[in-house]
Amino acid sequence: MKAYTLQPTDTAYRLSLDERPTPEPGPGQVRVRIHAVSLNYRDLIALRNKAGRKVGGRVPTSDGAGVITAVGPDVRHWNIGDRVAGCFFQTWEEGRFRLAHHKSDLGGNIDGMLAEEVLLQAGGIVRFPDHLTFEEAACLPCAAVTAWYSLVTRGKLGLGDSVLTLGTGGVSVFAIQFASALGATVIATSSSDEKLARAEALGATEMINYKTHPDWAKEVWRLTHSEGVDHVIEVGGPETLGKSLQCVSAGGQVALIGVLTGFGPPTESLFPAVARNVTINGIYVGSRADFEAMNQFLTRSKLRPVIDRVFAFDEATAAYDYLESAQHFGKVVIRVAD
Ligand SMILES: NC(=O)c1ccc[n+]([C@@H]2O[C@H](COP(=O)([O-])OP(=O)(O)OC[C@H]3O[C@@H](n4cnc5c(N)ncnc54)[C@H](OP(=O)(O)O)[C@@H]3O)[C@@H](O)[C@H]2O)c1
Numbered sequence: 209m210k211a212y213t214l215q216p217t218d219t220a221y222r223l224s225l226d227e228r229p230t231p232e233p234g235p236g237q238v239r240v241r242i243h244a245v246s247l248n249y250r251d252l253i254a255l256r257n258k259a260g261r262k263v264g265g266r267v268p269t270s271d272g273a274g275v276i277t278a279v280g281p282d283v284r285h286w287n288i289g290d291r292v293a294g295c296f297f298q299t300w301e302e303g304r305f306r307l308a309h310h311k312s313d314l315g316g317n318i319d320g321m322l323a324e325e326v327l328l329q330a331g332g333i334v335r336f337p338d339h340l341t342f343e344e345a346a347c348l349p350c351a352a353v354t355a356w357y358s359l360v361t362r363g364k365l366g367l368g369d370s371v372l373t374l375g376t377g378g379v380s381v382f383a384i385q386f387a388s389a390l391g392a393t394v395i396a397t398s399s400s401d402e403k404l405a406r407a408e409a410l411g412a413t414e415m416i417n418y419k420t421h422p423d424w425a426k427e428v429w430r431l432t433h434s435e436g437v438d439h440v441i442e443v444g445g446p447e448t449l450g451k452s453l454q455c456v457s458a459g460g461q462v463a464l465i466g467v468l469t470g471f472g473p474p475t476e477s478l479f480p481a482v483a484r485n486v487t488i489n490g491i492y493v494g495s496r497a498d499f500e501a502m503n504q505f506l507t508r509s510k511l512r513p514v515i516d517r518v519f520a521f522d523e524a525t526a527a528y529d530y531l532e533s534a535q536h537f538g539k540v541v542i543r544v545a546d
Contacts, residue, residue: 209227209228209229209230209323209324209325210225210226210227210228210323210324210521211225211226211228211267211322211323211324212224212225212226212267212268212322212323212524213226213265213266213267213268214254214255214263214264214265214266214267214268215264215265216264219257220255220256220257221254221255221256221257221263221264222255222525223255223268223322223524223525223528225522225524228323230325231325231326231327232278233278233279233280233283233327234280234281234327235280235281235282235283236280236282236283236329236330236331237279237280237283237327237328237329237330238276238278238279238280238283238286238292238327238328238329238330238333239276239277239278239279239325239326239327239328240272240274240275240276240277240292240294240325240326240327240328240333241274241275241276241277241324241325241545242272242273242274242321242322242323242324242325242326242544242545243272243273243274243275243342243343243346243543243544243545243546244272244273244274244341244342244343244345244346244518244541244542244543244544245269245271245272245321245322245346245541245542245544246269246271246272246343246346246347246350246351246378246539246540246541246542247269247271247527247528247531247539247540247541247542248269248270248271248350248351248378249377249378249466249467249468249531250270250315250316250350251268251269251270251315251528251531252528252531252532253467254266254268254315254316255268255528256532258470258471259471261316263315263316266315266316266318266319266320267315267319267320267321267322267323267326268315268320268322269314269315269320269321269322270294270296270313270314270315270316270320270321270349270350271293271294271296271314271321271346271347271348271349271350271351272293272294272320272321272322272326272346272349272544273291273292273293273294273336273342273343273345273346273348274291274292274326274342274544274545275289275290275291275292276288276289276290276292277325279330280330283330284330285330286330286333290335291335291336291342291345292328292333292334292335292336293333293334293336293345293346293348293349293499294314294321294326294328294332294333294349295314295332295333295334295349295495295496295499296313296314296349296350296353296493296494297309297312297313297314297332297493297495298312298313298314298318298328298329298331298332299311299312299329299331299332300312300494300495300496301331301332301495301496301497302495302496302497303495303497305492305495312329312332314349322524322542322544323544324544324545331496332496334496334499334500334503335503336348336503337503337506337507338507339506339507339510339512340506340512340513343515343518343541343543344512344513344515346541347378347513347515347538347539347541348499348502348503348506348513349493349499350378350493351377351378351379351381351382351539352378352382352502352513353493353494353498353499353502354379354382354465354491354493354494355379355380355382355383355386355441356382356386356494356498356499356501356502356505357491357493357494357495357498358383358439358441358463358465358489358491359371359383359386359387359390359392359439359441359463360386360390360501360502360505361494361498361501362461362463362489362491363439363461363463363489365386365387365390365392365439366392366438367390367391367392368391368392368393369387369392369393369438369439370392370393370394370395370432370437370438370439370457371383371384371387371392371393371394371395371437371438371439371440371441372394372395372397372428372437372439372440372441372452372455372456373387373394373395373396373397373407373412373441374397374418374440374441374442374443374444374448374452374468375397375398375399375418375443375444375468376396376398376400376403376404376406376407376537376538377443377468377534377536377538378538378539379441379443379465379466380396380441380443381407381410381514381537381538381539382513383441384396384407384410384411384412385410385411385511385514386505386511387411387439388410388411388412389411389505389509389511392438392439393413393414394407394411394412394413394414395412395413395414395415395416395428395431395432395437396408396412396414396415396416397415397416397417397418397424398415398416398417398418399417399418399419399534400417400419401417403537404416404417406537410514414431416428416431423451424451425451425452425454425455428454428455429454429455432455432457435457436455436456436457436458436460436484437455437456437457437460438456438457438460438461439460439461439462439463440452440453440455440456440460440461440462440463441463441465442462442463442464442465442466443465443466443468444466444468444469445466445467445468445469445470445471446467446469446470446471446472446473446474446475447469447470447475448468448469449462449464449474449476449478450474450475450476450477450478451476453476453478453479453480453481453484453486454476454480456480456481456484456486457484458484458485458486459484459485459486459487460484460486460487461486461487461488461489462481462486462487462488462489463489463491464488464489464490464491465491513538513539514537514538514539515538515539515540515541516535516536516537516538516539516540517530517536517540517541518541518542518543519540519541519542519543520542520543521542521543521544521545523542524542527540527541527542
């Protein structure tokens with residue numbers, strides 16, 4: 209079987225496609241024939257060595273969906289032929305996050321999904337909704353679970369709440385879809401008017417181009433009649449966090465998720481968080497229980513992930529380059545098998 213690995217270069221990594229023996233599941237494991245993988249910004253962070261993680265030799269990517277082709281000796285509840293997706297953290301099944309789960313992040317500390325066959329923990333997979341294709345299911349494990357965990361599990365999103373999303377990448381587009389379907393109003397931002405029109409079609413109620421409105425927090429304030437929004441899906445990091453805090457309502461919440469502008473300290477004051485009694489929720493994806501709760505919601509609502517483009521398995525490097533170009537709206541997918 210074929211698998212990609214991250215191979216060190218002078219400054220970062222490159223993708224290498226190699227032949228490997230098909231792995232046999234041990235106790236507590238299943239083998240999954242991967243049909244599709246989706247990329248997340250995190251995969252670019254690893255490939256470009258933006259965070260200094262040591263991932264040499266690792267199979268990259270966290271998000272994939274496929275069919276079980278073998279089960280380990282003691283595995284119950286799973287059968288050959290089941291359609292499943294992997295969980296980002298192979299060991300975080302439910303409840304509170306523990307630091308030990310860091311050791312089980314797919315494509316980080318353990319081998320990920322960009323391979324024809326992978327081994328996963330029997331407790332680290334979910335059945336995905338019947339109405340979704342493998343390519344759609346491959347979009348769920350990181351971006352969708354993160355948006356769900358931020359808005360629903362941690363954010364306790366209520367009917368009529370207001371949500372601000374930043375940009376139109378994977379996490380933000382899922383947040384627009386979930387928030388709209390759950391009866392919240394959404395203010396979406398993007399660098400592109402064309403992408404904002406697509407955000408509106410998904411249910412966003414107000415749109416702000418953050419390139420033509422560099423002081424977008426003032427626009428949010430104006431649109432909310434100086435009340436602010438109840439939830440911010442903060443994927444930008446140091447250069448957007450201060451403005452996001454200027455957008456949040458008294459008693460509102462910020463889901464602190466992303467690092468699109470880097471890993472440094474915030475460039476603007478965090479004081480609005482104090483002055484407005486804001487709750488800042490640090491977010492790291494979510495558990496299998498969150499994934500399953502989200503899948504039930506997807507089944508009821510019949511929502512589908514928004515796929516921008518699908519690349520062939522041997523085009524993985526081009527898929528990463530396309531994600532880096534930030535032309536996409538929603539998710540970028542790699543088809544591994546038909
Ligand atoms: N903590 C967690 O659990 C977790 C989970 C998932 C993702 N993340 C992080 O969240 C971030 C988003 O991940 P993703 O996979 O959704 O990324 P992505 O799909 O690569 O999103 C890229 C999009 O973000 C928007 N963007 C870029 N710079 C921006 C800025 N300065 N202000 C506002 N929007 C900006 C652009 O949208 P437009 O073209 O529309 O402007 C761009 O196309 C990343 O930093 C990722 O590492 C964290």
